[in-house]
Amino acid sequence: MxxxxxxxxxxxxxxxxxxxxxxxxxxxxxxxxxxxxxxxxxxxxxxxxxxxxxxxxxxxxxxxxxxxxxxxxxxxxxxxxxxxxxxxxxxxxxxxxxxxxxxxxxxxxxxxxxxxxxxxxxxxxxxxxxxxxxxxxxxxxxxxxxTVPSFNRPYTVTRMMRYIEEHATTAFKVEDVARHVGLSVSRSVHLFKSSTEKTMMEYAQEIRLSAAIELMKYTNMTLEQIAEDCGFGTYPYFHRVFKKKYSVAPGAYRRYE
CATH class of the missing domain: 2.60.120.280 (Regulatory protein AraC)
Incomplete structure (x- = not known):
């Protein structure tokens, strides 16, 4: 067409x-x-x-x-x-x-x-x-x-979500998100949690884990490099977060995929 x-x-x-x-x-x-x-x-x-x-x-x-x-x-x-x-x-x-x-x-x-x-x-x-x-x-x-507020998610929360999605693999702070939408830290934290039932950092972790899984599946990058590139910082921390979420270590997950 x-x-x-x-x-x-x-x-x-x-x-x-x-x-x-x-x-x-x-x-x-x-x-x-x-x-x-x-x-x-x-x-x-x-x-x-x-x-x-x-x-x-x-x-x-x-x-x-x-x-x-x-x-x-x-x-x-x-x-x-x-x-x-x-x-x-x-x-x-x-x-x-x-x-x-x-x-x-x-x-x-x-x-x-x-x-x-x-x-x-x-x-x-x-x-x-x-x-x-x-x-x-x-x-x-x-x-x-x-931009149209839904029943349980104001547009301001959507803007916060988009900011987190863009910066999840970097070392952003809650203060950065609050500044982006023009709210105080306490107000932005409360609004985000009440609308999504998760904290900003929990949402960021979901995005980081998703990015890590994509790299584990489709690249030959080491797990240490993946941990760094996806915003976890160190491999031990990545290992702990991944295993808590999926009940399997990153290395084992990669071998069986």
């Missing part, structure tokens, strides 16, 4: 800017506010868009963008269409504006698409760009869904 990237770029406005598509935007538009703020009108509704807000426009939507003189506004934007995009859009409800924050991995993916699109036509890899666009769409979809 086809996907077409019509335009992908970054804009920064300092002297005012206005664009409008009253008769309907011609394609799909993804726009992530990265700096400052601006105003948009979508389907007749005026909204303030601030840093970390994602705007999603579908073909035919009435859309206006206004950056007032004296304001600063920066954003990543991508215009696309195609059969796959149609199906992706229609399978779940897409809010006009979502507060998703600025995630480094998401921005890196967006920049990758932008760089590929800038290549001369003869050097562009259409298959690569198509897969990058699909990855961006799926990442945005998951990120949007995680």
């Amino acid at each position: 086809t996907t077409n990237i019509l335009f992908c770029g970054y804009s920064y406005h300092t002297h005012g800017y206005h664009s409008q598509h009253k008769s309907g935007y011609p394609s799909y538009l993804f726009r992530l506010q990265t700096e400052g703020h601006c105003e948009v009108v979508v389907k007749g509704r005026k909204m303030l868009v601030e840093k970390g807000d994602l705007l999603l426009i579908k073909p035919g939507d009435h859309y206006e963008l206004l950056v007032k003189a004296g304001q600063n506004s920066g954003d990543y934007h991508l215009v696309c269409d195609g059969v796959w995009i149609d199906e992706w859009w229609n399978r779940t409800e897409k809010p006009d504006v979502s507060r998703i924050g600025l995630d480094d991995k998401l921005l890196a993916l967006w920049r990758h698409i932008m760089i590929e699109k800038r290549r001369p036509t003869s050097s562009q890899n259409e298959e690569l760009m198509s897969n990058l666009l699909r990855a961006l769409c799926l990442t945005l979809e998951r990120t949007i869904s995680e």
Whole structure:
């Protein structure tokens, strides 16, 4: 199924800017506010868009963008269409504006698409760009869904979980997680435990063990190196944690897998 990237770029406005598509935007538009703020009108509704807000426009939507003189506004934007995009859009409800924050991995993916699109036509890899666009769409979809508080997990807890997942194999501290979400240590610890029924470090240990098992299965790395690379520090500690969890030593587990 086809996907077409019509335009992908970054804009920064300092002297005012206005664009409008009253008769309907011609394609799909993804726009992530990265700096400052601006105003948009979508389907007749005026909204303030601030840093970390994602705007999603579908073909035919009435859309206006206004950056007032004296304001600063920066954003990543991508215009696309195609059969796959149609199906992706229609399978779940897409809010006009979502507060998703600025995630480094998401921005890196967006920049990758932008760089590929800038290549001369003869050097562009259409298959690569198509897969990058699909990855961006799926990442945005998951990120949007995680901003909606579930019955037992506020969005702040989801942000803590994502931070731990990214830093589990390094020597992070609970203070780092609390700082990431803008809460006190005591509040973040209580909120995480009450929402997940485990501590931050217990959650980190699950991720470290999962990473260790993957390395044990698919690499020839020594158990000592695996222990270090997965954030356990020393092999004796890794051995103790692993055996407590799986009732077998790492070496025996590796031999029988």
